[in-house]
Amino acid sequence: MKLLLENAHIEGIRYYEAYRKHGGYRSVEKALKMTPDEIVEEVKKSGLRGRGGAGFPTGMKWSFLAKPEGVPRHLVCNADESEPGTFKDRYLMEFLPHLLIEGLIVSSFALGSNATYIYIRGEYAWIPDILEQAIAEAKNNGWLGKNIQNSGFDCEIYVQRGGGAYICGEETALIESLEGKRGNPRIKPPFPAIAGLWMRPTVVNNVETLAAVVPIINMGGEEYGKLGVGRSTGTKLMSACGNLNKPGVYEIPFDLTVEEFIFSDEYCGGIPNGKRLKACIPGGSSVPILPTNLLLKDSKGEARQMNYESLSEGGFATGTMLGSGGFIVLDEDQCVVRHTMSLARFYNHESCGQCSPCREGTGWMYKILKNIEYGKGRKEDIDLLWDIQRRIEGNTICPLGDAAAWPVAAAIRHFRDEFEWHIDHAEEAQTRNFGLAHYADPLPVVTA
Template sequence: MGRKILLENINIPGIKDYEVYRKNGGYTAVEKALKSMTPDEITEQVKTSGMRGRGGAGFPMGMKWSFIDKKSGKPRHLVVNADESEPGTFKDRYLMEHIPHLLIEGAIISSFALEANLSYIYIRGEYMWVYNILEKAIKEAYANGWLGKNILGTGYNLDLHVHCGAGAYVCGEETALIESLEGKRGNPRMKPPFPAVSGLWAEPTVVNNVESISTVPWIINNSGEEYAKIGVGRSTGTKLISASGHIKNPGVYEIELGMTVDEFMNSDEYCGGMMDDRPLKALVPGGSSVPILPVHYIFKTANGEDRLMTYESLADGGFVTGSSLGSGGFIVYNDTACIVRNTWNFTRFYHHESCGQCSPCREGTGWMEKILYRIENGMGTMDDIDLLWDIQSQIDGNTICPLGDAAAWPVAAAIRHFREEFEYHVRFPQKIKNRDHFVSEPMEKVRHLLK
């Protein structure tokens, strides 16, 4: 059983209510932070912890906090990114739904560290029932003196609000989120300036994800040094993983970073192995935007080392033989999965969610969707496969925000690792057309048919 930080108290009956949360150690970190620490000391503890943002990019959180402009004299803000829209990822929802005061406690400490007096939780529009849970918890925090004026008699003031978005995936990008929070269309901004200098209302702002902010109380109560002892190398601490797909035990799990992929996938404590004991075919380890891994790169890196649940190990080999931990959306596919259909499904999503601001993303995602539709429905050509490769390469790295990259990487990895399956769709269209739901032939048979 691994160390639990975020989910340690998740199964206590009534933990979402203030009284139960408080009786189980809730808000003790706020007391410690506000009464015995300075904002800079809190930031140093987060730096020491090695905590990396859990929204997908994995940027060191303490370093991000240290970038905020404290010299301009402008008000500063914390914005909690609860716009969890990455397909395959649902761990932030789980936290907010079951233990909302943990996030609020983390937001209070983080706002104090940033010397912010007005902060926001920006939640995705589809999470209305979670929005109501957060609103109730915030009212409880105000009623018990944890928010508002002169918190704990320290002279520190903080107002915290929940803002509901309109359900746009692109608003998970921090500058698009800020635009939406200001009441505008959620289009990403050009950077620089970065939000730490000019964010919400052109004032210094830090945007951090729900899981990241929820970890702060533990760091304050136990120290950054203790947090850094958990995990491996620069992948310190624990990570929430949203596990789904063809596994026996889908759900949200908290793991110590450094566990092998094999253990996480096959142990009874976590995924429990493959559903119906069918063969494993592929894995998307970090949400739909990261490259898919074929079976021979899932448990071992290209160098033959054990693949670990860490930022570094999952990325080993770059996007040729590796992938990314991303947001922790761990999607498992067995031998019945059609990679072409899966890639088409992802591409439909990214085309729909593109804000349209950049022509490579606006036009490229649309063309990739059309071409993948043709191939999946038995109307494709061999040239279409090469055209797909060319289009994704022209999107990757050529857009204002990472949505373009997120759309390109799954297509590139699918063609790189499963080109034979694309060719099978082209060479044997009748086999594809005659099935309502394509069930792939064993890859050995596919290779034989393509000879």
């Protein structure tokens, strides 16, 4: 069942007329007749969890928002989607800009934000134009501006481009950047819900989270909450990439198994060239990598499903996270050491340099991984890497330190023999990869 991408295939859905014709802005009409607290209540009932990566319940986040008298509040849409492997928000903004605008209007009304900001990643150079056009269309039709649909509620949406820093996807760094400062994460507390943008109460939500508010209002929070499994409600956009026949953005129900998602023709269509599945990162580059045997079945031997709980079953020892939904698949030819090095380089480059463990540790990990990959590694290096990641994780200001540590930790945890092989066979490692059939399971047969 599709909730967000239901109309994505309709021609001209990017523009107001087609969008309105297919039921657009119904949720705003409905929401303006409710009270803001009722909307927050609906979102709470829906069980919607933040789609940006951490999976924090959105309704709860909204209810934390401080409401002091006479102080403006702000809603900020985090469109700084820079996680390697994640591109769901781009798809949403590019093809369904009005869905996001609609979600923003409803959420702004619920939170009492008269000035709402979309902070968009600098590399998405062409999307601000699409959004601004959508905003202008909405404004011309009375959905934005002063006194929206005679409800007495004013709302403006502003689009702000980022400068292209990954760290600005962290909510407090985003706020700093939006204020025109250097994009360094703030030290919490105070949390943005108390003192965020310009020290005013602020809610920062992901694009997909805000878009999901539209179906929640349309169908009611309770109905929405019935979809999905356990505490994972609704649907999720997955951006699948890597060695897949059909990479792309898919909207999935939460009871879908990982196996079906990778191999069925409805979704990713299996691994190309008859190769086998070696490993997968299911939620964007920051979450732990899993080898095939742990990916398809969890530690209890049950088929793993694409939802928050099932993917994180067993903690980091045997599980991973749903994260932001950047599904990266590695086939048998891919080298985990090289892959980990590449990620370490990314985090080294993107560390803001504010706190010492992340600033120094990420570069150190990258240099060691580079040595291993290029045949200069030693056995002790693996333990050293483990020690470094252990001392970064949890000791930094923002989650970037954790995000840099987890991929390295998981690669060593699950693929230690591949690292050792790289070190022992330095010359051979330059020309071919280890692993091959070792981690890959026989080709699964999907009955669907």
